[in-house]
Amino acid sequence: MRLTAHTDYALRIMLHAALSAQQDETLLSIAQVAADHHIPRNNAMKVVNMLANAGYLETIRGRNGGFRLNRPASGITLGAIVRLAEPSLNPADCGQCILQSSCGLTAMLHRAVAAFLAELDSQTLAQAAENSSLPSPISFL
Amino acid sequence: MRLTAHTDYALRIMLHAALSAQQDETLLSIAQVAADHHIPRNNAMKVVNMLANAGYLETIRGRNGGFRLNRPASGITLGAIVRLAEPSLNPADCGQCILQSSCGLTAMLHRAVAAFLAELDSQTLAQAAENSSLPSPISFL
DNA sequence: TTTAAAGATGCGAATTGGATGCATCTATAC
DNA sequence: GTATAGATGCATCCAATTCGCATCTTTAAA
Numbered sequence: 184m185r186l187t188a189h190t191d192y193a194l195r196i197m198l199h200a201a202l203s204a205q206q207d208e209t210l211l212s213i214a215q216v217a218a219d220h221h222i223p224r225n226n227a228m229k230v231v232n233m234l235a236n237a238g239y240l241e242t243i244r245g246r247n248g249g250f251r252l253n254r255p256a257s258g259i260t261l262g263a264i265v266r267l268a269e270p271s272l273n274p275a276d277c278g279q280c281i282l283q284s285s286c287g288l289t290a291m292l293h294r295a296v297a298a299f300l301a302e303l304d305s306q307t308l309a310q311a312a313e314n315s316s317l318p319s320p321i322s323f324l
Numbered sequence: 325m326r327l328t329a330h331t332d333y334a335l336r337i338m339l340h341a342a343l344s345a346q347q348d349e350t351l352l353s354i355a356q357v358a359a360d361h362h363i364p365r366n367n368a369m370k371v372v373n374m375l376a377n378a379g380y381l382e383t384i385r386g387r388n389g390g391f392r393l394n395r396p397a398s399g400i401t402l403g404a405i406v407r408l409a410e411p412s413l414n415p416a417d418c419g420q421c422i423l424q425s426s427c428g429l430t431a432m433l434h435r436a437v438a439a440f441l442a443e444l445d446s447q448t449l450a451q452a453a454e455n456s457s458l459p460s461p462i463s464f465l
Numbered sequence: 466t467t468t469a470a471a472g473a474t475g476c477g478a479a480t481t482g483g484a485t486g487c488a489t490c491t492a493t494a495c
Numbered sequence: 496g497t498a499t500a501g502a503t504g505c506a507t508c509c510a511a512t513t514c515g516c517a518t519c520t521t522t523a524a525a
Contacts, residue, residue: 245522386493
């Protein structure tokens with residue numbers, strides 16, 4: 184019953200981007216955000232890339248590049264981020280089970296996952312940001 | 325977003341025990357159930373032990389021993405089994421996060437997990453058994 | 466036009482939780 | 496007393512995940 188580290192990172196990075204967007208239009212650098220959150224730089228890159236490919240972030244290459252939210256935080260749900268980042272949303276692998284189709288558990292598990300995601304779908308990144316704040320200074324080596 | 329194999333096994337074994345209890349009072353043997361479900365015998369033992377220690381199963385040692393439900397299937401929820409078997413119900417490890425207490429995500433994640441478990445709490449093993457049936461013969465090598 | 470900064474991407478190593486097997490012990494029926 | 500079946504601890508293995516390295520592309524500044 185755990186999310187992968189990538190999903191965790193994705194949520195943090197998106198929240199960070201949302202909080203940053205509240206203040207100004209400056210770009211965030213992957214390296215800086217990774218350092219701030221103690222996330223390995225390469226992992227942060229992969230997560231930012233994934234989020235950018237999905238349209239949630241805008242990335243600008245080259246010197247003075249970086250990334251920022253690509254659309255309003257009010258239009259992005261936490262559920263969407265989790266769905267994107269999580270490699271599997273099947274709590275169990277029923278493929279080899281002898282009960283197969285005559286099993287009352289699978290339907291139940293699906294409903295439980297649906298409830299989990301529904302809860303996350305009910306809150307937007309903007310709402311999550313309202314209840315959050317970045318420590319200042321954000322970089323406190 | 326996966327349950328561990330042990331949790332999966334626990335659900336299957338409990339369902340199996342419930343279905344078996346519907347028919348007669350005979351004991352199930354761990355070895356047999358493990359073979360039926362293609363679960364490694366040692367793992368099945370550990371799961372049965374865990375379930376027995378938690379009071380869900382009764383185990384009888386020695387020759388002609390085995391196990392069976394220790395209380396009515398109508399009084400056991402799927403949520404209870406999952407809570408028991410799952411080693412962690414924290415979808416993310418927030419321990420080292422710089423956002424710490426000023427993070428709007430943790431509360432949300434907790435609510436999502438709560439929704440997941442609530443859904444599983446809403447159905448009993450007896451109800452799950454109603455929608456299930458063991459293949460016959462159960463051992464079909 | 467050269468250089469430096471910053472993102473993009475693929476590959477492979479390393480780690481770590483989980484799963485499995487082995488050995489041994491205890492209990493009980495026959 | 497012996498065979499069977501569960502109880503339990505230890506050791507090993509395995510695979511998903513995580514992480515780092517190397518290399519490439521892009522773009523702004525010098």
